Amino acid sequence: MSTIAVEALTKRYGTITAVDDLTFGLAPGRITGFLGPNGAGKSTTIRVLLGLARPTCGRATINGRPYAELRDPLRHVGALLDPNVFHPGRPGRTALRIAARPARIPGQRVEEVLDLTGLASAAHRRVGGYSLGMRQRLALAAALLGDPQILILDEPASGLDPEGVAWLRGLLRRLADQGRTVFVSSHQLAELAQTADDVVIINQGRLIAAGPMAGLLERSQASSLEDFFLGATSPDAQSTHAAFIRPRSLS
Amino acid sequence: MRSLIAAELLKLRSTRSAWIPLAVALAAAILAVVASATAAGHGGNPPLSPAALPDLFRASGGQLVDGAVLLAWIVLSAGEFRHRTSVTTFLGQPRRLRVVSAKLAAAALTGIAAGLLAEALSAATSTAVLSAHHLPLDWNQPGVPAAVITVPLLAALYGILGVGLGLLLRNTAAALGLALMWAFVIEGILPVLIHAPGVVRWLPEATANAVLHGASATATTLPAAAALAVLAGYAVVLATGGAIVTTRREIGTTTG
Numbered sequence: 188m189s190t191i192a193v194e195a196l197t198k199r200y201g202t203i204t205a206v207d208d209l210t211f212g213l214a215p216g217r218i219t220g221f222l223g224p225n226g227a228g229k230s231t232t233i234r235v236l237l238g239l240a241r242p243t244c245g246r247a248t249i250n251g252r253p254y255a256e257l258r259d260p261l262r263h264v265g266a267l268l269d270p271n272v273f274h275p276g277r278p279g280r281t282a283l284r285i286a287a288r289p290a291r292i293p294g295q296r297v298e299e300v301l302d303l304t305g306l307a308s309a310a311h312r313r314v315g316g317y318s319l320g321m322r323q324r325l326a327l328a329a330a331l332l333g334d335p336q337i338l339i340l341d342e343p344a345s346g347l348d349p350e351g352v353a354w355l356r357g358l359l360r361r362l363a364d365q366g367r368t369v370f371v372s373s374h375q376l377a378e379l380a381q382t383a384d385d386v387v388i389i390n391q392g393r394l395i396a397a398g399p400m401a402g403l404l405e406r407s408q409a410s411s412l413e414d415f416f417l418g419a420t421s422p423d424a425q426s427t428h429a430a431f432i433r434p435r436s437l438s
Numbered sequence: 439m440r441s442l443i444a445a446e447l448l449k450l451r452s453t454r455s456a457w458i459p460l461a462v463a464l465a466a467a468i469l470a471v472v473a474s475a476t477a478a479g480h481g482g483n484p485p486l487s488p489a490a491l492p493d494l495f496r497a498s499g500g501q502l503v504d505g506a507v508l509l510a511w512i513v514l515s516a517g518e519f520r521h522r523t524s525v526t527t528f529l530g531q532p533r534r535l536r537v538v539s540a541k542l543a544a545a546a547l548t549g550i551a552a553g554l555l556a557e558a559l560s561a562a563t564s565t566a567v568l569s570a571h572h573l574p575l576d577w578n579q580p581g582v583p584a585a586v587i588t589v590p591l592l593a594a595l596y597g598i599l600g601v602g603l604g605l606l607l608r609n610t611a612a613a614l615g616l617a618l619m620w621a622f623v624i625e626g627i628l629p630v631l632i633h634a635p636g637v638v639r640w641l642p643e644a645t646a647n648a649v650l651h652g653a654s655a656t657a658t659t660l661p662a663a664a665a666l667a668v669l670a671g672y673a674v675v676l677a678t679g680g681a682i683v684t685t686r687r688e689i690g691t692t693t694g
Contacts, residue, residue: 238532239525239689255532272525274453274517281452282526288445289530329526 190214191236191337191370196245198231198392205231207392208245213370213385215336218363220383220400220412221372224420228392229372230268233341237266249337261290265330267340270322275315279306279325282314286329300328305354319346327355337368344375356382380412390420442531442540443547449514449523450548456510456517460552463506467556470494470502471563475571488573492581494564495557496589496650503549503556503589504596504646505621511545511597512613515604515680524689538605538681545597553590588649591666595673599642602676605684645669 191213198206206228213219223229234240236247238254249257249264257263273282283297301307304324314322323346330338338359344352359382363369373379379386386403388395396403396419400412409415450456471494478486518524531537568575576582600617607613621643629638638644639659648665660668 234688234690237529239528241688257532260532261530266529268525269522272522274449274521274523276454277452281448285445285448285452286526286530288441288448291441 190250191339191368192246192248192251193232193236194246194248196232196235196247197243198228198235198240199243204392206235206242206389209389209392209394210245211387211394211397213368213387215368216363216366217384218359218369218371218382219385219387220379221370221387221389222374222376222379222416223389223395225374226391227389227420229389230341231392232389233266233268233339233372236339237264237268239268259290259333261286261292261333261335263333263335264337264339265333265335266338267323267326267330267343269341270319270326270346273314273322273325273329276313278311279314279317279321279328280310282325283310283329283332287332290333292332296332296334300331303331303358304328320348320351323347324351335367337370338362339370341372342374343371344373344378352378376411376413376416386412388416388419395419439536439540439543442536443544445527445530446514446540446544447547450510450544453514453517456513459506459509460503460548463502464552464556464559466502467559468563471560471567475567486568486571486573488568488576489579491564491568491576491579492585494567495560495582495585501592501643501646501650503552503593507545507549507552507593508596508600508603508617509614510548511541511600512604512617513610515541515601516608516610516613517604519608520610522690528689534685535681538601538677538684541601541605542598542677545601546594549593549595549597550590553593556593557586557589585650588662592646592649592669595669596646598673598677602673602678602680605680606676608683639665640668642669642672645672 193209193211196206196209197204209228209232221229221232231240232247235242236249236254247253254260254264273279277285280297280301283300284294287294287297298307301310304327306321306324306328309317309321314325317325323343327340327343330340340359343359344355347355356378359369359371363384371379371383380400383400385398386400387397396415403409404412404415407415407418409418474490474494475486477483478490484490518527527537528534531540565575603613603617604610607616625638625641625643628641629635639648644659645665645668648659649662649669659665
């Protein structure tokens, strides 16, 4: 079982606490939306999970281990953090071949993910000439290179056109149905409402709510994920929604 | 480690701003031999003779190749942060010391390959030039084997210096600017500024010259072996500094 566990995670930058005693866990086979206002600590949490930033205290693990201790991490975890992580002067195919080398992922798999993300015909072009949506697809292709059981995606629909968003929704559902853990950070609440099975909501670095979306909406009597989110993250919401804080048991 | 080194070499091959200086340096290796041969016997230069072969070798590979390898690896190392490809790199291999080691190994290999290629081009051009002047070729004369060894060795060290500087500063323009300023300005004026003219022989450019050309008759440079040790020391210091910074600093993205 491939799982993500965040346990009492705190991350401080000087006097600023970006993530504050955050605890949640994710189960395989489900899409979990990771929500929070700007500056809530979502990206910091993801960066700690992926070993790009160090926790001040607490732990963030994947299959029970910190990311840095995973052998061939690309084969366990696929991550999309930012569409602008490729050299603009390199062709898309070369960018993926470079990403694939450390995990000894064969060239055939590079072609497969180019096909899967609809970039095969543009793979010879330099990334600097790609649209934002194409770079987002390239970043998604890089995340899928190792055929990982866990996907961590930060704003994956950003820059995609409506057709691309629908395609992404279908892809994430297929991946989750295959038993993979899909963790999606997004501000697009309407889109997430259609996609996610579970949600983790944070604000000012602290957990606000976590659990199956249907249950959270039912208990809060919110009419939509957006209503629930706005209520949960409003300045006086901590007490109102305290009852809905139900972190999933850690896997 | 081999797959990491292969990834670094693929980055080099696919980055024009890194391999173009190398290609220019190799082309200049041929031109340097032709220019030296053309200038021989004119303007006070000694006439072309079989004994000129070691100088032709050194002129061709020499510091042109060193500079090109240095620039290439500054561009590749600092460029990881400029273009945020460091995110992809460290997701693929989160043990950052391994990535730094792979970069250093790839830089050293690049230096050795570029140095040997420059020497091969130099040898071919020298053969043509000396043969055109009906001069015999003596590959075993003193100085030729030393040049063949020192040119790739120096280029390897300069590759390591480039990786260290790029990783330390993380800013391509600043690292390139510092390297060029050092080579063309700072190393020249530093001994004057600190009122210590003797210090110049301990500085990187002077040590590289001493390794390439041997100690000067006026003893203003270090002996070649000592100079090589000092230059290797600079490479170790910069590489270690780059490794420490890379392992300690966090890797950012635009989303923060």
